[in-house]
Amino acid sequence: MNEQLANSLRNQPDEHGKFGIHGGRFVAETLMPLILQVEAAWKESKTDPEFAAEMEYYRKHYIGRPSPLFFAKRLTEYFGGAKLYMKRDELNHTGAHKINNVLGQALLAKRMGKTKIIAETGAGQHGVASATACALFGMECEVFMGAEDVERQKPNVDRMRLLGAKVHPVTSGTGTLKDAMNEALRYWVTNAETHFYIIGTAAGPHPYPAMVRDFQSVIGIEAKAQLHEAEGRLPDAIVACIGGGSNALGLFHPFLDDKDVAIYGVEAAGHGIETGEHAASLNGGRPGILHGNRTYLLQDDEGQIKDAYSISAGLDYPGIGPEHSWLHEIGRVNYVSAMDQEALEYFALCSRLEGIIPALEPAHAIAFIATMIGDMDKDQIVVMNMCGRGDKDLGAVLPILEKQGKL
């Protein structure tokens, strides 16, 4: 192995699916043979030109990739510092980055001869993307969604139903994303031989964290090439919001070895980390084992998992992908946070200044950028991942903005 490869941060995980101490395969025995099959199929697909060609075809003609890299001129002027570029993954078919991963896993399922799909969803974006891919490939789709989220995100539930998916409202536990994932895993245990589980974020048992990251890395690969074309150089900083962290890893991973690029992951601080009502697993949690992997988790002193809180249903998860936990521990990525109120503010500002209504999730990334970009030089460059569009959030956000007199 040459020195460059040996020192690369892009070679993770090891053969046990570990990123440092994080990751692994902490699942019931029923699922182990399945997970090993998924891993074998995924490895095989990586060197198959036919699979690559199929991915490329659907990326281009179905998702609409490459997504543009847009210079946000008015926000740049407003902040008065470095130039801000947005990777426009909200323009993908279905309105978020989720489809990048879903399409890859659905093609893998197809390759494995599976025609039945299981998915969990919080805000509904991953559920909609899964339902969409299942319609496209003629597969059955079972989506598990917390009962509370089913109420909060009705338009997405309607979309999934229209696309032919069956939506299971989950009332067990606290009826949120973590419980939806528990229930999806239970359903998979029960239907292990027939179903493929499309996990929506870069978490879960190995090989999911690495596989999801690889399918999402198209974001960073494109951004790097596009910025090179526009500016002839690397960015000074890249920024993305983090729930489970798949959009962030998709942007970050191709830049991990570019040492001069500062990387920021923005967790949801909810009402503030000190209040305990937040979803910041790295900044407010500690390592533990949940949903098939070791990673930073929100939990009490007895190892019982605590509920996450964020105004953004997509960030409202008590864990984080294991690769982020490792990148946090080795210090390559800076994990910061933004609160509900800050995200709301930049949700509105971005809409007014750029004509782009961001999802609440990337609004957290803009809120963090607002705290640092003004101090950077005008010839410096920041790239953020606009990972989803905000239509889904209007019902939750507008009453608050109205009340605050910001409409």
Place this chain on the structure above:
Amino acid sequence: MALDRIETCFATCKAEQRAALGIFISAGDPDQATSTELLLGLPEAGADFVELGMPFSDPMADGPVIQAASLRAIKAGITLDKVLDMASQFRAKHPHVPLILMGYFNPIYIYGVDRFLDAATDAGVDGLIMVDLPPEEDTELCVSATNKGMAFIRLITPTTDDKRMPVVVKNASGFVYYVSITGITGSGRASADSIANAMTHIRGFTGLPAVVGFGIKHPDHVREAGQHADGVVVGSAVVSIIADNLGDDGIAAPDTAEKAFALVRDLRTGTSRL
């Protein structure tokens, strides 16, 4: 010694020409007093060994009955120290009955693996069943537990094929637990034929006793599975009795434990192979 107790238990049952009856309850459900009364009385009611669940907030392999039991116990303030205290009381009263702790890894990981194994050994625990620790993660707990003389009881499922079976039984000790359905606790039940086939399959790979669990609720089910297996485990059916005897205030009716014992006595009648 932990392994001796388990070995003796299965040898005795075999000599008596019956299947060993294992009963599962969630520690601290619905409160510690009721749960302790239940735990301590199980052997007299007919349990040959006991599986004491360590409640976890996110039990991903459990059905609604045990999920609800776990949440009740957590709400009532169960901790791992309290589970171990219940284990000590059990050991003091029942020097010969195997006691197995069953659960998910996170609470033990947070407690500290070595600290937990020392405390569990002191409390007289004989073995562990960890739902989310497959052989691939043996360095987390299995190796240390085995070194301390604690049985590490492996789960075998219908998806465990010939290729995987040697991996699964490699570091197993005490006995192996056949999860007779691809499903969660308290759901469907396997046919007698499929259990018979699975037992033959498993015995081709290990000499350890093999018990059957999942979906077994009545003496008839015990009889059917017990013809082929060395032991039978009943969990959700016993735990359901607690749920069915809770008042609106969440407090268990005074005769809850007695009702559970009645079920255990009834189940015990199904263990004979004669």
